[in-house]
Structures are given as C-alpha cells and as structure tokens.
Amino acid sequence: MSRLRLLSAAALFAVAANAHASSFIATTDAVVNALKATSDATTDVVSSSFKDHKIILAARDDAASFVATDGAIRGVKLESALDYIRHQAPQLNATDAQLAQAILTI
Template sequence: MSRLRLLSAAALLAVAANSHATSFIVTTDSIVGGLKASSDATSDISSSFRDDKIVRAARDDAASFVASEGAIRGVRLESALDHIRQQTPQLNATDAQLAQAILTI
C-alpha cells in the first residue's frame, strides 16, 4: 500500500511541477511580448523624429520628466508630446514612453 501512495505522490508532484513551469512560461512570454511592443513603439518614435527641432529641444525636459517619474513636466516636453501625437495619431504610447524615446534621439 505504501508503494501505491508513494507513486501517487510522485505523479501528483510531477503534474504540479509541470503546471508551474507552464504558468511561468506563459507569464514570461506575456511580459516579453509587452516589453517588445513598447520597445518597438519607442524605436519607431525615435527614428521618425530624429531631426525634428521641437522634439530635440525637449530632451532636457524629457530627462527631468523621466528622472522625477513624471512629476516635472516642462513646457518643451508638453509641446513635443503634442507634436508627436499630432504627427502619429495611431501611436498608443504613454507620456513616459514618449519621454524615454525623446531621450534616445
């Protein structure tokens, strides 16, 4: 009888370990997918606005915005954010993502 319990416990542990591994893989894939989408949007922004004077003038304000976690919002940054959103209305990026993209230019 104890062998049957031992085998049952081993089988149960194997199934539980497999489900945790699958859950981890799904979670990891979701996180990586979200980061890739964010990175793609950021690189699209930085490459298309590389020579834009309004966006380039907002670099210092963008740095302050990122460093203060959004607490400091300069006039040049606000202008650049409006300009970017007017030029690319299909873009769904947060202010923080846009500010980071401005810093990469």
C-alpha cells in the same frame, strides 16, 4: 500504504508546481515581448520622424527626468514635445512613458 500516498502526493505536487512555473514564465515572456515590440515601433516612428526637430531635441532632459521618476516630473518642454508628436502623428497610440523613452533614443 500511507507512505506511498504521501510520496505520490509529493510527486504530484512537484509536477504541478513545475508546470505552473513554466506557464508563468511563458506568459511573462509573451507579455514582455509584446511590450518590447510596441516600444520598438514607437521608438522607430518617433526617432525617424522627429530626430532633427528642435522641440523634440529640447525635451530630452525633461524626458530623462520623466522616465527616471516614473512620470512624477513632467517638464514643460516634454509636454510641448508630447503635444507636438501627438498632433503630427495622431495614429500613434503610445503612452507618455513610451514617447519619453523614444525621445531619449534620438
């Protein structure tokens, strides 16, 4: 009888662990897809509106440094470009990192 309970508990644990892992994967996929959609929208707005602007083009090196260092290096040209973008497109709700990545795609 004890062996049957042990096997039942092990089977129940395996099923529960599998369901938990599947839920985690589905939740992670949903979050990643939502972030990607936000990033894609930001990139589309920035790249289509500002692709020929000198302030934005001059900020590409600073944007690369910003992205590569996870925001530790913030160059003057990048700050100028971020201010310009936010002034020209106040409806755009994007983080500095999203805007820096969008600048890099131009």
